[in-house]
Amino acid sequence: MKEVLRRYGPGLTAAIVALCAFWVVMLIVLPQLLMIDFSLRPSLPPAKLGGPEDVYTARNYVTLWNNTIHRSIFLQTIWASALVTAITFAVCYPVAYFMAQVARPKSLPLLILLLVIPFWINELLRTFAWYIILAFNGPLNLALVWLGLLDQPVRLLGSPAGVIVGMVYVYILFMVFPLYNAIESLDRNQIEAARDLGSGWLRIHRRIVIPHAKPGIAVGCIMTFMLAAGSYAVPALLGGPSSRWFTEIIYNWFFEGGNWNQGAAYAFILLVLCVGFILLMMRIFKVGLTDVAK
Amino acid sequence: MSQDIELDHVTMRFGALTAVSDVHLTIPAGEFFSFLGPSGCGKTTILRMISGFMEPTSGVIRIGGEDMSGIGPNKRPTALIFQNLALFPLMTVAENIGFGLEVRGIASADRRRRVKELLDLVALPDTADKKVTELSGGQRQRIAIARALAVEPAVLLLDEPLSALDLKLRQHMRSELRDIQKRTGVTFIYITHDQGEALTMSDRIGVMSRGVLCQVGDGRSIYDDPASAFVASFVGETNRFTGRVIAAAGGRAAIDTPAGKMVGRNPRDLREGDEAILFVRPERMVPADGAADHNIVESPVSHQEFEGAFVNVFLEPVQGRTIVVQTTNAGTSNSNGAGNPWQPGATTRITFRPEDAVVLPQSEDVS
Numbered sequence: 190m191k192e193v194l195r196r197y198g199p200g201l202t203a204a205i206v207a208l209c210a211f212w213v214v215m216l217i218v219l220p221q222l223l224m225i226d227f228s229l230r231p232s233l234p235p236a237k238l239g240g241p242e243d244v245y246t247a248r249n250y251v252t253l254w255n256n257t258i259h260r261s262i263f264l265q266t267i268w269a270s271a272l273v274t275a276i277t278f279a280v281c282y283p284v285a286y287f288m289a290q291v292a293r294p295k296s297l298p299l300l301i302l303l304l305v306i307p308f309w310i311n312e313l314l315r316t317f318a319w320y321i322i323l324a325f326n327g328p329l330n331l332a333l334v335w336l337g338l339l340d341q342p343v344r345l346l347g348s349p350a351g352v353i354v355g356m357v358y359v360y361i362l363f364m365v366f367p368l369y370n371a372i373e374s375l376d377r378n379q380i381e382a383a384r385d386l387g388s389g390w391l392r393i394h395r396r397i398v399i400p401h402a403k404p405g406i407a408v409g410c411i412m413t414f415m416l417a418a419g420s421y422a423v424p425a426l427l428g429g430p431s432s433r434w435f436t437e438i439i440y441n442w443f444f445e446g447g448n449w450n451q452g453a454a455y456a457f458i459l460l461v462l463c464v465g466f467i468l469l470m471m472r473i474f475k476v477g478l479t480d481v482a483k
Numbered sequence: 484m485s486q487d488i489e490l491d492h493v494t495m496r497f498g499a500l501t502a503v504s505d506v507h508l509t510i511p512a513g514e515f516f517s518f519l520g521p522s523g524c525g526k527t528t529i530l531r532m533i534s535g536f537m538e539p540t541s542g543v544i545r546i547g548g549e550d551m552s553g554i555g556p557n558k559r560p561t562a563l564i565f566q567n568l569a570l571f572p573l574m575t576v577a578e579n580i581g582f583g584l585e586v587r588g589i590a591s592a593d594r595r596r597r598v599k600e601l602l603d604l605v606a607l608p609d610t611a612d613k614k615v616t617e618l619s620g621g622q623r624q625r626i627a628i629a630r631a632l633a634v635e636p637a638v639l640l641l642d643e644p645l646s647a648l649d650l651k652l653r654q655h656m657r658s659e660l661r662d663i664q665k666r667t668g669v670t671f672i673y674i675t676h677d678q679g680e681a682l683t684m685s686d687r688i689g690v691m692s693r694g695v696l697c698q699v700g701d702g703r704s705i706y707d708d709p710a711s712a713f714v715a716s717f718v719g720e721t722n723r724f725t726g727r728v729i730a731a732a733g734g735r736a737a738i739d740t741p742a743g744k745m746v747g748r749n750p751r752d753l754r755e756g757d758e759a760i761l762f763v764r765p766e767r768m769v770p771a772d773g774a775a776d777h778n779i780v781e782s783p784v785s786h787q788e789f790e791g792a793f794v795n796v797f798l799e800p801v802q803g804r805t806i807v808v809q810t811t812n813a814g815t816s817n818s819n820g821a822g823n824p825w826q827p828g829a830t831t832r833i834t835f836r837p838e839d840a841v842v843l844p845q846s847e848d849v850s
Contacts, residue, residue, distance in 0.1 A: 378569035385534060385556045385563045386583035386634055396582070400573050 249454035285368035347429025371405025493542035520691035562631035747840030
């Protein structure tokens with residue numbers, strides 16, 4: 190702080206601090222507080238607002254507990270998001286390792302370009318592309334039948350598998366780049382030293398590469414999980430009644446049920462869940478906030 | 484069974500570049516062998532081929548008589564010490580040293596015992612639970628040696644491991660390395676561009692230039708009997724005089740230089756008329772007293788360089804090259820007045836014995 194003051198003088202420092210404070214208070218703290226306040230009040234017609242019935246209550250939170258369908262969708266969302274995170278990690282780790290340690294520096298820009306190009310297209314459009322690929326008479330089913338892996342086409346759209354595939358694809362970059370950054374900073378001699386001491390590849394990854402890449406793994410998993418848990422477009426397009434996402438329930442409370450208080454409570458529960466997940470990940474990978482901020 | 488290392492006509496090409504060219508050499512088990520050469524001479528490539536990170540383009544590497552081609556670095560009886568050591572920073576000292584044992588599935592109690600033995604060997608008994616990052620440069624060096632020795636390799640390969648240390652520590656580690664090698668009896672193959680390291684530690688030295696193994700021999704023979712102009716000028720300080728051979732007989736050759744006639748040994752059997760260079764070491768040059776018709780250099784002293792025990796006296800260039808004479812501190816300090824031949828400005832007559840000089844073909848010169 191003193192450093193900033195010395196460098197920019199009192200006027201500019203005050204302006205910077207004020208802007209930061211405005212950002213944090215107006216755009217993060219106040220809306221959240223407002224939402225918490227909403228979530229703790231009953232949903233009332235405008236006439237009764239501020240009346241004797243407008244009191245603080247935990248009723249909106251209890252709803253989730255009592256509504257078995259919502260509860261199971263909530264749990265399913267957590268489970269599916271964790272699964273998406275795990276699958277994304279499994280897909281991205283080899284790619285990131287290859288880019289960071291194996292690929293020749295010359296071919297690296299091309300590889301990164303190939304990864305990034307699909308993401309120049311809007312997320313909705315990319316999801317629609319999967320809609321076509323996964324369709325009952327779509328190319329994936331056709332290929333699987335032609336290869337003899339399936340006797341007849343299966344319904345992929347509307348199934349949890351379809352949603353998970355679509356999400357893994359959408360969030361790949363959020364996993365690949367943190368992993369790449371982390372693995373890239375590993376001295377190649379360490380891998381060679383382990384190999385020279387007789388280690389096989391599995392052990393090299395388990396004992397050398399993954400421990401080194403931990404902060405990157407944590408960042409990738411946190412981002413992927415948060416985005417997956419908060420995703421709306423992919424489950425809405427690729428999912429069906431059997432694969433509803435918790436965000437869809439929240440959306441329904443707000444815009445179809447007109448019950449903002451109930452929606453706010455659900456949204457807040459989802460937020461708490463995500464924060465809990467971050468803390469858990471940081472605990473598992475033994476990384477601090479400063480590691481993640483890198 | 485003896486674990487000799489054989490390099491059987493080994494060649495390594497990278498595209499058009501030949502990094503190692505037809506190296507043929509046997510290193511007997513238990514030897515301390517150094518590859519000495521400037522950077523880019525192919526010595527690191529040889530090391531990586533022996534350790535298994537590269538396969539030679541042609542030729543065969545055998546360890547203990549067994550062909551190593553197609554065998555990965557994790558299956559070879561070699562251990563490599565990297566230039567930057569490549570210790571595992573997230574592991575403790577004990578985990579680092581025990582890593583190779585862990586890989587081999589050795590139980591943790593045995594592992595602990597072995598780690599303790601190795602820490603005793605490298606004289607760092609109380610560091611087992613420390614982080615690698617808490618150690619000093621010299622200590623890390625020893626942990627790297629212990630980690631490599633833990634897997635009981637037939638050959639320990641060292642890739643300029645001392646280059647990051649300061650001078651005092653480097654000199655200390657030289658004798659330490661030599662000592663560890665003697666005690667363990669493991670073959671050491673050492674890569675360096677520092678002739679001092681190679682000369683002090685090695686049983687034998689292989690001097691390399693541009694992928695070619697120029698000369699193999701013990702330190703004294705490399706230094707005193709260089710086989711080529713490159714070896715003569717790369718290993719140690721030397722003075723050179725260029726000219727044409729005017730007479731060759733009885734193992735001696737005389738060359739005609741602008742500075743006068745010079746006579747030296749003729750190991751390569753140069754003939755009359757050949758272009759040649761005569762090399763003579765600074766410490767072999769002495770003040771001339773009588774008159775002679777050969778091996779006389781007459782030039783004014785330009786300046787002195789005081790090294791402590793030795794003093795390097797630089798004479799004004801002859802044939803475009805400064806002449807260096809090395810003399811002892813005792814030899815220069817006790818005659819400081821007039822008539823001291825080493826006083827800057829004084830014109831000095833220097834001579835050397837023909838047996839202390841060597842005449843080599845000019846065609847192999849690189850500098």
